Amino acid sequence: MTDTTFTNHQNPSFLQACLRQATTHTPVWLMRQAGRYLPEYLATRIKAGNSFMGLATNVDYATEVTLQPLDRFPLDAAILFSDILTIPDAMGLGLSFGVGEGPRFAHPVRDEAAVAKLAVPDLDKLRYVFDAVTSIRKALTQADGKSRVPLIGFSGSPWTLACYMVEGAGSSDYRLVKTMLYSRPDLMHRILATNADAVAAYLNAQIDAGAQAVMIFDSWGGVLADGAFQQFSLAYTARVLAQLKKTHTDSAGNTITIPRIVFTKGGGLWLQEMAALDCEVLGLDWTVNLGRARAAIGGSENGPGKALQGNIDPNVLFAQPDQIATEVARVLDSFGAPYQGTGTGPTHIFNLGHGISQYTPPEHVAALVQAVHQHSRTLRA
Amino acid sequence: MTDTTFTNHQNPSFLQACLRQATTHTPVWLMRQAGRYLPEYLATRIKAGNSFMGLATNVDYATEVTLQPLDRFPLDAAILFSDILTIPDAMGLGLSFGVGEGPRFAHPVRDEAAVAKLAVPDLDKLRYVFDAVTSIRKALTQADGKSRVPLIGFSGSPWTLACYMVEGAGSSDYRLVKTMLYSRPDLMHRILATNADAVAAYLNAQIDAGAQAVMIFDSWGGVLADGAFQQFSLAYTARVLAQLKKTHTDSAGNTITIPRIVFTKGGGLWLQEMAALDCEVLGLDWTVNLGRARAAIGGSENGPGKALQGNIDPNVLFAQPDQIATEVARVLDSFGAPYQGTGTGPTHIFNLGHGISQYTPPEHVAALVQAVHQHSRTLRA
Numbered sequence: 108m109t110d111t112t113f114t115n116h117q118n119p120s121f122l123q124a125c126l127r128q129a130t131t132h133t134p135v136w137l138m139r140q141a142g143r144y145l146p147e148y149l150a151t152r153i154k155a156g157n158s159f160m161g162l163a164t165n166v167d168y169a170t171e172v173t174l175q176p177l178d179r180f181p182l183d184a185a186i187l188f189s190d191i192l193t194i195p196d197a198m199g200l201g202l203s204f205g206v207g208e209g210p211r212f213a214h215p216v217r218d219e220a221a222v223a224k225l226a227v228p229d230l231d232k233l234r235y236v237f238d239a240v241t242s243i244r245k246a247l248t249q250a251d252g253k254s255r256v257p258l259i260g261f262s263g264s265p266w267t268l269a270c271y272m273v274e275g276a277g278s279s280d281y282r283l284v285k286t287m288l289y290s291r292p293d294l295m296h297r298i299l300a301t302n303a304d305a306v307a308a309y310l311n312a313q314i315d316a317g318a319q320a321v322m323i324f325d326s327w328g329g330v331l332a333d334g335a336f337q338q339f340s341l342a343y344t345a346r347v348l349a350q351l352k353k354t355h356t357d358s359a360g361n362t363i364t365i366p367r368i369v370f371t372k373g374g375g376l377w378l379q380e381m382a383a384l385d386c387e388v389l390g391l392d393w394t395v396n397l398g399r400a401r402a403a404i405g406g407s408e409n410g411p412g413k414a415l416q417g418n419i420d421p422n423v424l425f426a427q428p429d430q431i432a433t434e435v436a437r438v439l440d441s442f443g444a445p446y447q448g449t450g451t452g453p454t455h456i457f458n459l460g461h462g463i464s465q466y467t468p469p470e471h472v473a474a475l476v477q478a479v480h481q482h483s484r485t486l487r488a
Numbered sequence: 489m490t491d492t493t494f495t496n497h498q499n500p501s502f503l504q505a506c507l508r509q510a511t512t513h514t515p516v517w518l519m520r521q522a523g524r525y526l527p528e529y530l531a532t533r534i535k536a537g538n539s540f541m542g543l544a545t546n547v548d549y550a551t552e553v554t555l556q557p558l559d560r561f562p563l564d565a566a567i568l569f570s571d572i573l574t575i576p577d578a579m580g581l582g583l584s585f586g587v588g589e590g591p592r593f594a595h596p597v598r599d600e601a602a603v604a605k606l607a608v609p610d611l612d613k614l615r616y617v618f619d620a621v622t623s624i625r626k627a628l629t630q631a632d633g634k635s636r637v638p639l640i641g642f643s644g645s646p647w648t649l650a651c652y653m654v655e656g657a658g659s660s661d662y663r664l665v666k667t668m669l670y671s672r673p674d675l676m677h678r679i680l681a682t683n684a685d686a687v688a689a690y691l692n693a694q695i696d697a698g699a700q701a702v703m704i705f706d707s708w709g710g711v712l713a714d715g716a717f718q719q720f721s722l723a724y725t726a727r728v729l730a731q732l733k734k735t736h737t738d739s740a741g742n743t744i745t746i747p748r749i750v751f752t753k754g755g756g757l758w759l760q761e762m763a764a765l766d767c768e769v770l771g772l773d774w775t776v777n778l779g780r781a782r783a784a785i786g787g788s789e790n791g792p793g794k795a796l797q798g799n800i801d802p803n804v805l806f807a808q809p810d811q812i813a814t815e816v817a818r819v820l821d822s823f824g825a826p827y828q829g830t831g832t833g834p835t836h837i838f839n840l841g842h843g844i845s846q847y848t849p850p851e852h853v854a855a856l857v858q859a860v861h862q863h864s865r866t867l868r869a
Contacts, residue, residue, distance in 0.1 A: 282845060285803035289811055332774035332801040332841070334818065375757045376775055393713035394757055420713040422666035430670055437715065460713070464663060 111361040117253045121184040125320060125366035125388050127406070127414050127451040133439060133483035134183035135476055136259075139462030140176040141188045145469060147175050159204045163189050169239040170246050177256065179469060180476045184256050184320075185247060187313070189236055191263030191324050194305050195272045197228035215275030217283065222294045227305040230312055237316035244317035259368075260318030262309050264325035265302035265343035272298065281330050288339060295339060303343040307350035314355050314365055322368040322390070323347060329373015329392075336377055341384075344369055348385045368416060372461060378404050382413060391417035393460035397442040405453035408446065415442065416456040419475075424467045428474035435478035444486050457483070492742040498634045502565040506701060506747035506769050508787070508795050508832040514820060514864035515564035516857055517640075520843030521557040522569045526850060528556050540585045544570050550620040551627050558637065560850060561857045565637050565701075566628060568694070570617055572644030572705050575686050576653045578609035596656030598664065603675045608686040611693050618697035625698035640749075641699030643690050645706035646683035646724035653679065662711050669720060676720060684724040688731035695736050695746055703749040703771070704728060710754015710773075717758055722765075725750055729766045749797060753842060759785055763794060772798035774841035778823040786834035789827065796823065797837040800856075805848045809855035816859035825867050838864070 112126075113119040120134040142148055155161035155168050162168045173188040192210050196202035201213030216222055230237075240260060247255045263271075271277070273284035288295045310321045328340040348367060356362045370390025374381060381389055382404040391400055395418055406412010423434045439457070446452025457479045463472070493507075494500040501515040523529055536542035536549050543549045554569040573591050577583035582594030597603055611618075621641060628636045644652075652658070654665040669676045691702045709721040729748060737743045751771025755762060762770055763785040772781055776799055787793010804815045820838070827833025838860045844853070 280803070280845060282803055282806065282847065285801065286806035289801075289804050289807035289815065329775065332799075333777040334822075335801070336775070373754070373775070376777075394710065394717070394754070396714040396757075420666065420670075420716070422661070422663055423670050425663065425667035426670035434670065441715075464661060466663065 108356065108360050108362050110363070112363040115253055115361070115363070116257060117249060117251075118183060118256050121257050121456060122320065122366060124445070124454040124456045125368070125414050126364065127387075127412065127446065127454045129445070129447045129449070129452075130454070131484065131487065132480050133445060133455050133457050133486075135457035135479040136182045136184040136186065137176070137459050137463050137472070138186075140182060140186065141172045142463060143465035144463060144467040144472075145175055145179070148172050151175075157206075159190065160202065163193070163239075164235045166235065166238045166242045169235075170242045173239075173243045174246055176472075180473055181480065182256065182476060184259055185243065186259040186322075187236070187240055187243060187261060187318065189239065189261070191261070191267065191326070192271055193233055193236055194228065194262065194302070194309055195268055197232040198225060198305070199228075200272060209277040210271065211276045212271065215283075216272045216298060217287070219291075219294060222297050225298060225301045227301060227308060230308060233309060233312070236309075237312050240313050240316035240318050254319070257319040258317065259320045259322055260310060260313030260316075261322040261324060262306045264323050264328065264340065264369075264371075265299045265306055265347065266331070266340035267325050267327045268302045268306070269295065269298050270327045270330075272302075281327070288335065299339060299343040300346070303346040304350070307347045310347070311350070311352050314352050318365070319363060320366045320368065321351065322370060325369065325371040325374065328371035333376070336374070337380060340371070341377065341380060345384055366414075370416070375400075386413070388414040388416050388456065390458065391415060391460065393418050393420040397438065397455065401442055401453050401455075406451075408448060408452045409450040412453060414454045414456060416458050418458065418460040421459045421461055421463050421467070424463065424471045424475060426471075428471065431471060431474045432478040432482070435475055436482045439479065439482050439486055445483075447487055489737065490742050491744070493744040496634055496742070496744070497638060498630060498632075499564060499637050502837060503638050503701065503747060505826070505835040505837045506749070506795050507745065508768075508793065508827065508835045510826070510828045510830070510833075511835070512865065512868065513861050514826060514836050514838050514867075516838035516860040517563045517565040517567065518557070518840050518844050518853065519567075521563060521567065522553045523844060524846035525844060525848040525853075526556055526560070529553050532556075538587075540571065541583065544574070544620075545616045547616065547619045547623045550616075551623045554620075554624045555627055557853075561854055562861065563637065563857060565640055566624065567640040567703075568617070568621055568624060568642060568699065570620065570642070572642070572648065572707070573652055574614055574617055575609065575643065575683070575690055576649055578613040579606060579686070580609075581653060590658040591652065592657045593652065596664075597653045597679060598668070600672075600675060603678050606679060606682045608682060608689060611689060614690060614693070617690075618693050621694050621697035621699050635700070638700040639698065640701045640703055641691060641694030641697075642703040642705060643687045645704050645709065645721065645750075645752075646680045646687055646728065647712070647721035648706050648708045649683045649687070650676065650679050651708045651711075653683075662708070669716065680720060680724040681727070684727040685731070688728045691728070692731070692733050695733050699746070700744060701747045701749065702732065703751060706750065706752040706755065709752035714757070717755070718761060721752070722758065722761060726765055747795075751797070756781075767794070769795040769797050769837065771839065772796060772841065774799050774801040778819065778836070782823055782834050782836075787832075789829060789833045790831040793834060795835045795837060797839050799839065799841040802840045802842055802844050802848070805844070805852045805856060807852075809852065812852060812855045813859040813863070816856055817863045820860065820863050820867055826864075828868055
């Protein structure tokens with residue numbers, strides 16, 4: 108049994124930073140890096156009938172768009188092209204994306220009868236996702252047998268899925284889901300328990316299919332009240348993590364460690380509590396000061412701690428390239444010099460604090476990635 | 489010169505708590521307490537041509553709707569019925585409210601020429617606001633000459649006003665205003681400086697007209713990145729506060745202290761920095777743990793510190809009355825027993841963490857107010 112976590116890669120920097128090991132530069136990838144801001148993405152989407160789910164459910168298209176940003180920018184990781192709402196769709200809620208609109212469920216879960224019908228979906232209904240993972244891994248494998256960059260799988264968190272399942276769409280006030288939470292907590296717990304078990308099975312299947320890291324997007328954890336967050340979001344993220352594979356062994360007997368990333372948008376006030384999660388990396392949005400987060404939860408040399416991922420405001424990408432470089436340096440400097448020893452210590456993975464905007468000029472993304480690589484090398488000098 | 493800050497009131501509990509003095513119960517009022525959830529509000533609005541600004545610009549209607557919630561619920565403070573966007577409207581941006589829509593400006597501020605034209609507006613254009621304050625104060629004055637409850641005046645913060653002025657309406661991503669912030673910080677600073685001076689003049693005029701406390705709503709401060717918040721929101725809130733009257737002396741020679749409240753929605757991560765603001769009260773949203781906030785910035789007996797205002801999730805009001813009472817107790821308990829001595833110490837003003845929803849059943853508000861008064865008395869026993 109050989110540990111190939113890092114050796115099977117041309118560029119293991121993302122995985123190394125996830126596991127709090129030293130890298131020569133700060134690895135960078137961008138949430139929603141395969142997306143509408145890229146003309147080549149829009150072209151592929153037209154081929155798929157101009158449908159988001161048409162892209163996501165077609166293995167070839169999903170592979171194509173996942174690789175598009177890597178061909179433009181020297182990003183240090185790839186992320187599966189998919190949606191966080193595939194699980195509720197497989198549960199039978201009927202996901203659709205109207206043109207120019209967000210996601211919508213035909214059958215939202217709003218009463219006891221609807222909750223009673225919920226169950227962990229047959230994973231066969233999500234086969235298209237696992238097939239895409241395998242296909243993308245294959246496309247990332249180079250002539251020397253190594254992976255060009257690691258592939259991240261992902262899922263929405265139990266709470267975030269529940270928000271969409273109850274609201275039936277995005278929401279500005281979360282009135283329906285919070286009404287259920289406060290008036291029928293029993294129903295909410297039932298939904299969340301089912302979601303947690305479904306998310307765990309879903310991510311484990313992505314790992315089996317080839318995902319080399321997994322990320323849980325708690326996009327709406329930050330809308331919860333203190334107290335409710337711990338009970339209705341954090342506890343169920345923990346329930347997912349408790350069921351996740353920590354390693355994966357392939358048929359050749361090679362074993363890899365699978366880093367697990369948890370990102371709660373708006374969760375900065377609960378970092379101390381999130382530090383207790385059984386995961387390797389915490390994602391942060393732009394409201395969090397990276398230096399303070401490092402001091403609080405980044406850990407010390409060879410001690411416990413979390414790698415930190417984030418956290419520039421995606422709107423910085425609307426400034427000019429020299430201004431982008433300045434803001435990138437500010438974010439890198441706020442974290443400070445990452446660990447440079449031979450053991451483990453505080454590390455940083457550069458990312459946005461939220462998904463990239465569809466209006467982003469692609470050449471500004473190039474400026475950002477270059478600035479991250481360049482400035483993060485000088486930070487280590 | 490007589491200090492009538494508390495003596496001129498039938499119920500000074502709100503002002504006492506603002507100034508960190510002991511009260512027999514925790515005072516409570518609700519952001520947007522005069523509003524669409526009340527059928528009598530809707531009736532008055534019909535009389536005003538079903539127009540929000542029709543209500544706000546008519547002294548009699550503004551007075552009527554300000555008092556409506558006080559006639560239903562034993563609230564401990566009144567707040568002027570108006571909008572945070574009156575200042576940019578007076579600057580000539582052309583405020584309107586479409587039916588069922590949020591506010592919209594006909595002339596958003598998006599380029600150098602538009603910024604150059606901005607100036608502190610002639611306060612005469614806001615006379616309707618000051619007249620409403622005077623009228624409401626008169627309506628609140630009882631037969632014994634005392635005020636039934638204190639009247640709070642308010643304004644949007646410089647940054648929050650700038651968001652609407654640049655975006656032209658509400659926004660989900662603040663792309664336009666942040667694009668200006670990151671690419672033309674000089675223009676953004678110019679807007680904010682003008683806004684700050686306008687807000688200060690506006691609040692001082694409200695104080696002259698009779699407002700007994702003032703509140704700055706930084707509704708969108710929490711969308712800023714760490715660093716940007718301090719530079720583009722907090723610094724300009726401080727600029728407002730530096731210009732505000734701390735006391736008001738009437739023609740009879742009576743002097744009152746004017747407590748100043750600052751509320752940054754989503755600002756929980758910056759409480760330590762907000763504690764340095766020259767104001768008496770900080771408003772908190774529901775993501776903040778009141779016990780931690782008290783420990784961090786509530787101060788100790790006769791030491792410096794801020795009174796804390798907040799912070800229940802408005803969606804709690806969609807649960808049943810007994811569940812509302814449970815959540816109210818949870819919030820009160822998280823603050824703990826307020827100061828009960830004869831000097832100053834940590835105090836709490838109960839409120840929502842954001843404006844009340846238009847879908848709230850009024851009888852649930854009654855349950856909330858009753859629970860606050862009842863449970864907060866037992867906390868002191």
